[in-house]
Amino acid sequence: MDMAAPTEGVIRFRYALSPPDAPFPSRPLSALNAWRRILRGTGLLGQERDRYGGYGFGNVSARDGPGDASFLITGTQTGALESLPAQAFARVVSVDLERFAATAEGTSAPSSEALTHAAIYRADPSVRWVFHGHSPDIFAAAKALTLPTVAADVEYGTPQMAAAVATLLERHASRPLVFVSLGHEDGVFACGDDADAVGSLLIATLARAFAAGDVQPS
Numbered sequence: 001m002d003m004a005a006p007t008e009g010v011i012r013f014r015y016a017l018s019p020p021d022a023p024f025p026s027r028p029l030s031a032l033n034a035w036r037r038i039l040r041g042t043g044l045l046g047q048e049r050d051r052y053g054g055y056g057f058g059n060v061s062a063r064d065g066p067g068d069a070s071f072l073i074t075g076t077q078t079g080a081l082e083s084l085p086a087q088a089f090a091r092v093v094s095v096d097l098e099r100f101a102a103t104a105e106g107t108s109a110p111s112s113e114a115l116t117h118a119a120i121y122r123a124d125p126s127v128r129w130v131f132h133g134h135s136p137d138i139f140a141a142a143k144a145l146t147l148p149t150v151a152a153d154v155e156y157g158t159p160q161m162a163a164a165v166a167t168l169l170e171r172h173a174s175r176p177l178v179f180v181s182l183g184h185e186d187g188v189f190a191c192g193d194d195a196d197a198v199g200s201l202l203i204a205t206l207a208r209a210f211a212a213g214d215v216q217p218s
Contacts, residue, residue, distance in 0.1 A: 011076055011112045012157035013100045017090070020105040024086050028062040028072055033083050035131060035199040036060050036074065040082065042206060044133030044188070047079035051134075052185070056080060058133040059111035062195070063121065064091060071130075073117055075108025092118060097162050112157055119162035120191050123169040129195045131202055134186040138178075141209040148172045148179040156184035165189075176201045 039045035045058025056079025064072045070093045078088045090106035095118040102118070104110045111117075117130045142149055148171070150164045161181070168179055169191075176192025178201055190202040 011109060013102060013115050015102045015104055015110065015114075017104050017106065017109055019107070020091060024072055024089055024091060024106075025064055026086075028064055029084075029086060029089060031129075031195045032060045032062055032072065032074070032089075035195060037083065038199060038203070039131065039133050040079075042203065044135055044202070044206070045079060047077075059113055059117075060132070061111075061114075061117045061130045063128045069094070069121070071117065071121060073110050073114050075106070076111050078108070090114075095122075097122070097159060100159050100162075115157070115162055116165055116189070119165045120169065120189070123166040124175070124191075126175060126193050127191045128193045129191065129198045131190045131198055133188050133190075133202065135188050135206060135209065136186050137209040137213060138188045138205055139180055139182075139186045141212040142180040142182070144212045145205065145208055147205070148177070150179065150181040150183065152182035154181070154183045156181065156187060178202055178205045 039058060047056040056077045059074045061071050061073035064070055070091055072089050072091050075088045075090050078084055087107045090104045090108050090110040092102050092104045092110050092114055094103045095115060102114060113132050120127055120130050148168055150168060154160050154164045176198045178190045181187035190198045192198040
């Protein structure tokens with residue numbers, strides 16, 4: 001599939017999709033679904049008529065085995081669903097960031113941000129979970145909260161985004177880590193080696209953003 005115009009939720013990389021060789025493991029899917037429900041409840045993930053042209057937004061992923069390069073990720077345009085069945089996930093088994101292409105397994109196409117997730121996993125082998133959401137509050141408070149950021153001229157779903165994310169992770173060694181993508185409207189990512197730590201930091205960052213927004217100039 002060829003890259004499409006820059007629209008929220010639209011896949012902009014080439015991919016091949018085939019049936020999985022085996023069922024996806026239930027443990028990471030359960031954790032992904034649990035945190036996905038929390039992110040939906042806080043507005044970081046979902047699908048709403050008056051946000052981003054009505055497209056689904058946000059996605060979550062996890063490596064699916066010790067040392068594996070492959071990872072499980074929510075399928076594209078699944079934001080409206082409260083909980084996802086296994087068939088609404090995809091397993092990305094290989095990526096070519098230079099050609100901006102991926103090979104995946106499943107019945108759902110991988111999320112439009114799958115190659116950004118892949119870039120994070122490639123940049124840091126210790127990362128096992130990546131959560132991506134959209135938060136106007138975190139986005140607006142990024143400078144006040146001194147969050148790491150990807151430059152505004154780097155668009156989502158591009159080779160430039162993948163390269164910029166790799167550079168950012170090299171410069172900011174703490175994990176879990178939350179960072180903002182300034183070229184991706186309201187885009188925020190969290191990554192680390194433990195799902196609860198990643199999700200908790202993302203929610204805590206949202207709380208800090210709410211608090212920063214409530215501070216009035218003296």
